[in-house]
Amino acid sequence: MTLEYVVRRFALLVVVLLLAVTVNFIIPRLTPGDPIEQKLSQLVATSGGQVGDITAMVQAYRARFGLDQPLLRQYVNYWVALMHLDLGFSLDNFPERVADAIAAALPWTVGLLGLSTLIAFGIGSILGGLLAWPGTPRGARVAIPVFMLLSAVPYFLLGIVLVFLLAIKLKLFPAGGGYPFGVILRFDLASITGIIHHAALPALSIILAGIGAWALAMRGMIISVLGEDYITLAEAKGLPERRIFVWYGLRNALLPQVTTLALTLGHVVSGAILVEVIFSYPGIGFKLYQAILAKDYFMIQGIVLLLIVSIALTMFLLDLVYPLIDPRIVYRRR
Amino acid sequence: MALASLGRNPALAVGLALLGLIIVVAIAGPVLLNQGHARVGAFPPGLRPSGGHLFGTDTQGRDIFAVVTLATPETLKVGLIAGSVGLSIGTLLGLVSGYFGGAIDTVIRTAADVMTTIPGIAVLVLVATFIQKMTVELMALIIASLAWIYPTRAIRAQTLSLRERAYVQIAKLNGVGGLELVVREILPNLLPYLAASFVAAVSNALIATIGLEALGLGPQNSFTLGMMIYWGQFYGAILRGMWWWWGPPIALILIIFVSLLLTSAGLDQVVNTRIRRAA
Numbered sequence: 001m002t003l004e005y006v007v008r009r010f011a012l013l014v015v016v017l018l019l020a021v022t023v024n025f026i027i028p029r030l031t032p033g034d035p036i037e038q039k040l041s042q043l044v045a046t047s048g049g050q051v052g053d054i055t056a057m058v059q060a061y062r063a064r065f066g067l068d069q070p071l072l073r074q075y076v077n078y079w080v081a082l083m084h085l086d087l088g089f090s091l092d093n094f095p096e097r098v099a100d101a102i103a104a105a106l107p108w109t110v111g112l113l114g115l116s117t118l119i120a121f122g123i124g125s126i127l128g129g130l131l132a133w134p135g136t137p138r139g140a141r142v143a144i145p146v147f148m149l150l151s152a153v154p155y156f157l158l159g160i161v162l163v164f165l166l167a168i169k170l171k172l173f174p175a176g177g178g179y180p181f182g183v184i185l186r187f188d189l190a191s192i193t194g195i196i197h198h199a200a201l202p203a204l205s206i207i208l209a210g211i212g213a214w215a216l217a218m219r220g221m222i223i224s225v226l227g228e229d230y231i232t233l234a235e236a237k238g239l240p241e242r243r244i245f246v247w248y249g250l251r252n253a254l255l256p257q258v259t260t261l262a263l264t265l266g267h268v269v270s271g272a273i274l275v276e277v278i279f280s281y282p283g284i285g286f287k288l289y290q291a292i293l294a295k296d297y298f299m300i301q302g303i304v305l306l307l308i309v310s311i312a313l314t315m316f317l318l319d320l321v322y323p324l325i326d327p328r329i330v331y332r333r334r
Numbered sequence: 335m336a337l338a339s340l341g342r343n344p345a346l347a348v349g350l351a352l353l354g355l356i357i358v359v360a361i362a363g364p365v366l367l368n369q370g371h372a373r374v375g376a377f378p379p380g381l382r383p384s385g386g387h388l389f390g391t392d393t394q395g396r397d398i399f400a401v402v403t404l405a406t407p408e409t410l411k412v413g414l415i416a417g418s419v420g421l422s423i424g425t426l427l428g429l430v431s432g433y434f435g436g437a438i439d440t441v442i443r444t445a446a447d448v449m450t451t452i453p454g455i456a457v458l459v460l461v462a463t464f465i466q467k468m469t470v471e472l473m474a475l476i477i478a479s480l481a482w483i484y485p486t487r488a489i490r491a492q493t494l495s496l497r498e499r500a501y502v503q504i505a506k507l508n509g510v511g512g513l514e515l516v517v518r519e520i521l522p523n524l525l526p527y528l529a530a531s532f533v534a535a536v537s538n539a540l541i542a543t544i545g546l547e548a549l550g551l552g553p554q555n556s557f558t559l560g561m562m563i564y565w566g567q568f569y570g571a572i573l574r575g576m577w578w579w580w581g582p583p584i585a586l587i588l589i590i591f592v593s594l595l596l597t598s599a600g601l602d603q604v605v606n607t608r609i610r611r612a613a
Contacts (some may be wrong), residue, residue: 012444012447012448012451013451015444015448016448016451016452019448019452020452023457023460024460027460027461027464028464030464148595149588149591149592149595152537152591152594152595153587153588153591154541154544154545154548154587156545156548157563157584157587157588160563160572160580160584161584163572164572164575164577168572168573168575169575175572175573176573265453266451266452266453266454266455267453269453269455270453270454270455270456270545273455273545273549274545274548274549277548277549277567278567278572288459288549289549289550292459292463292549292550292551293550297463297464300459300460300463301460304456304457304459304460307453307455307456308452308453308456308457311451311452311453312451312452315451
């Protein structure tokens with residue numbers, strides 16, 4: 001049964017990857033007009049006609065990107081290139097390779113998103129647990145609807161308000177960027193505090209927006225845990241309230257809560273993309289925004305593919321790991 | 335009976351009232367307004383809010399109040415079109431999948447599973463990038479193409495459980511079969527779930543459209559709340575401290591989401607008796 005689950009889950013992953021790559025290949029080729037030709041004539045228009053023979057350049061680009069070959073051949077080539085992690089060249093910044101640009105931006109996104117999601121998860125879970133606990137003071141319950149509203153609206157709106165209040169008005173934090181202007185990043189204290197200082201506001205908007213969703217999910221978990229016999233037994237034994245809450249309630253509700261992480265991953269990532277745009281944070285999301293502004297099609301394709309593949313892989317790994325750390329999950333799934 | 339249950343369900347009552355108010359304002363606003371005020375150069379640029387210009391003007395001299403009034407119905411339109419198309423397709427797929435089962439169920443379920451794994455924004459960005467001329471309606475349809483996934487799963491799960499109920503079995507024994515059974519016995523009992531799925535679909539569609547617009551993939555020649563934020567960001571309204579430019583669209587988006595959130599919390603109470611007992 002476990003083997004069957006792994007095989008099924010792996011098959012789903014393969015289908016997702018096949019679909020993602022194929023869609024990424026087909027959609028640009030479905031549209032009328034030639035994006036490369038457009039991009040180049042735009043270049044001619046803005047550079048005052050100094051680019052030279054445009055048709056020769058289009059030919060060169062097409063040969064370079066293999067667009068003059070039959071479709072099936074192009075599709076095979078696309079796969080072969082992907083296997084070599086070759087996502088093509090940036091149209092906007094020609095000699096730069098898309099894969100290199102993504103590799104440079106990725107650590108920023110992973111760092112920001114990973115840390116702030118963990119913090120939001122921690123605070124939200126505790127808050128959600130308290131919400132369902134009968135012994136919680138009324139005052140603590142007031143905060144919940146506010147956080148729930150914050151997690152219902154798109155993240156980045158909160159980011160705009162935070163930039164305005166804390167960066168523009170109060171000048172407590174920088175309004176954008178990932179590190180102090182003109183600083184060469186080294187592994188020293190100045191660089192690290194600079195990075196943290198710049199990451200604080202984007203992280204705060206992801207955390208504030210995330211807490212509500214985690215709290216809501218945790219509330220559901222705790223309510224079902226509180227109905228279990230072992231809680232009744234612990235109460236009958238006369239254990240202190242706090243001990244029952246933390247060690248019998250929270251601890252048992254926390255593991256299934258991790259499942260929610262996989263389900264919301266897509267939502268979290270798309271929210272983070274827009275937060276980066278607001279803060280000009282040098283990660284994947286801001287790169288995508290710049291690529292859209294510059295109509296840098298290969299960059300957009302590369303980033304879209306990266307998002308789909310990395311989320312699919314993460315969900316696959318999480319799904320495989322859960323049954324190991326929490327045996328109850330296997331039975332619940334099927 | 336419906337009114338009495340609204341009285342016992344303040345979240346639903348307030349949510350629906352707020353939604354109704356927004357829709358009335360969205361319909362009446364553009365009619366009552368002098369639309370010329372939203373044109374480039376109608377007024378001096380960059381005015382702060384005052385009696386004459388309630389929300390000031392942007393850097394192109396548009397009256398922000400006029401722009402916001404014109405943008406709200408367009409944004410709601412995307413949410414409603416995408417939500418209804420998504421819900422219709424989702425209901426159809428969910429009913430077929432849940433009631434008939436078998437091979438068709440496997441296909442629909444796998445499709446929904448695969449699509450849930452793919453982050454919607456990635457696909458939407460890719461599609462929207464290669465659209466030459468984006469319009470509000472096209473935007474709604476593109477978002478609708480992914481809006482069926484959640485309703486399909488929700489309706490399928492409910493149909494699976496309704497299919498086994500005694501009254502459905504009795505109707506079946508009485509010779510009611512296939513489509514008629516689905517339409518007469520199962521569909522009416524799904525209504526609260528359909529309402530809840532619709533609210534969820536609309537609010538997801540709004541999140542998607544506002545996100546795409548903020549990334550610069552929205553309808554460039556239309557006023558929508560998301561495009562207002564995009565242009566504000568594009569012209570540096572945030573760094574220049576022009577809060578009256580991005581503030582009103584954010585406030586409106588917030589009000590729309592509050593009303594949707596209250597409505598969906600209220601519907602949850604109707605649908606889910608376990609929550610009612612816990613509350």
